[in-house]
Amino acid sequence: MTDTVPRPTLEAVAARAGVSRATVSRVVNGSDGVREPLAERVRRAVDELGYVPNQAARSLVTKRHDAIAVIVAEPETRVFADPFFARQLRGISKELTAHDNQLVLLLTEDRDDHARVGRYLAGGHVDGALVFSLHIDDPLPQLIQRAGLPTVYGGRPDWNGGQGGVAYVDSDNRGGARDAVRHLLGLGRERVAHITGALDQTAAVDRLDGFRDVMGGADPLLVAEGDFTPGGGERAMRLLLERCPSLDAVFAANDLMAAGALRVLREHGRRVPDDVAVVGFDDMLPIAEQTDPPLTTVRQDIEEMGRLMARRLLNDGAEPDGLILPTMLVRRASA
């Protein structure tokens, strides 16, 4: 959007209405403290000049919405299919409710809808935004920044936010991945494969980096890209078995893909963990306990991540920097 003409200012409105800037501000903010004839004069000046309050600033200053937008940068179908999101929303919802703030979940069909989400955010309907599952090159962060809303991201964004930095909460994805691979090597496995998440997401990139930290110059054929869905895990596992029939371990970047990999291994007559040991990521219950065999995995506290995102936004006004939560290896039968 290009402003070709300078926007009328609050000062101009005050001058035209013959009132103080504070009075204009009160009227525009919808506070009750201004007598009606005066308020009407201000409204008329607003109309005549075409003054547009900076709505983002308005909601920030007055906090009169007591509402926080949550945006999951995924199609609505995935939000409901992947229990990860429900878990994170759980934490967010608890924290917002404890502070009597309304959780406003903005659902979309796909990335084309993000411009509309940006408009809603800029429209002065919420006091801040919580954003998760960002993909690299998503226009959303720019739209949010333009809306001027305090924002906390779930998961490390792929940019550093410049001098201002960027507020986010994440798990130690790289450290957790290292623990997973070290555990497999500790069991005496030699050909450890990795099913990555969607590599346009930093969580997937960081877990791949952790895998490489430990495996060093592993055969690139031992890495197959998945997409964090069970179907993606199945496809990647098939590819890996074709390429490297002798693999003896798999680290999948989340439990849903690990569950898909287990199904494919069973189809191919591979015993888990005897022939192939499998480790997941998330410790998503009940899935991780109900796979056959139950899944060794890297636990991250997803609900706590959501809770802390909300808490940072409400308490700190989203001071920019990252908060990294520890992960923990949970041993079950699959490795």
Added chain:
Amino acid sequence: MTDTVPRPTLEAVAARAGVSRATVSRVVNGSDGVREPLAERVRRAVDELGYVPNQAARSLVTKRHDAIAVIVAEPETRVFADPFFARQLRGISKELTAHDNQLVLLLTEDRDDHARVGRYLAGGHVDGALVFSLHIDDPLPQLIQRAGLPTVYGGRPDWNGGQGGVAYVDSDNRGGARDAVRHLLGLGRERVAHITGALDQTAAVDRLDGFRDVMGGADPLLVAEGDFTPGGGERAMRLLLERCPSLDAVFAANDLMAAGALRVLREHGRRVPDDVAVVGFDDMLPIAEQTDPPLTTVRQDIEEMGRLMARRLLNDGAEPDGLILPTMLVRRASA
């Protein structure tokens, strides 16, 4: 976005309508203070000149947000645990996106939060509301009415909305329940039990009424109240087996409860359908196909219900009356 042609101003509208700028402003703001013939003249001038209030100011001024609130009157945890809601949201989301309207899902922890939802709705953030899974005595409808928003309900509300009526979309719950019970009687079953849904919801009441329509003066011990969850179905099934060990058929008011009932019947060594025939409601896939044995059930088109709710709200401005969708018995192995 760059404006290449000067936009018609408020002043131009005032001149054309022969009224003061303040009057135009009030009409555009939707305030009540302008007599109808005058307001109509202003609206005509607005139309003729193609006057559009500054895009950014428009949502503040005219209360058009291109956003629709969706409220599921259930705790956030149930919204994500019961696939029924995801299905209904699916239909709503598709329809709203097709009309470039933002889906604003207002999540809550429990009924105590409904007052906060009411405040958000009254705060001028959305153009209308879609509400489903209402429970009897929920204060929500009153709060929504007070907010003055066009509203379409999913499921028949328990009040008729007075003279104005109330706009809703529902399935033929009573007729579907009759079909289910007649099917069981047609198989020669004699002691047909019913697991109801939460009886503070009209869908549960209507299905119970359908059961009674066919069974007439059935033993009241053959009816046990569930709550639409798998756990509720298990508890009700245990109670029914204690009370009436000789029952030979069960109609559960949704598939999730039917799945719970199947587990309890298996625990008790009852063969389905040989000893006990089971019918559910919803045809919730993949659940209804994956139970053991696969479930005979009453299909309702949940996604279509959601789509029609959104369509009615957007197109008709929520003309008050009910729209009832047909149901269909789907035969699988359980009955």
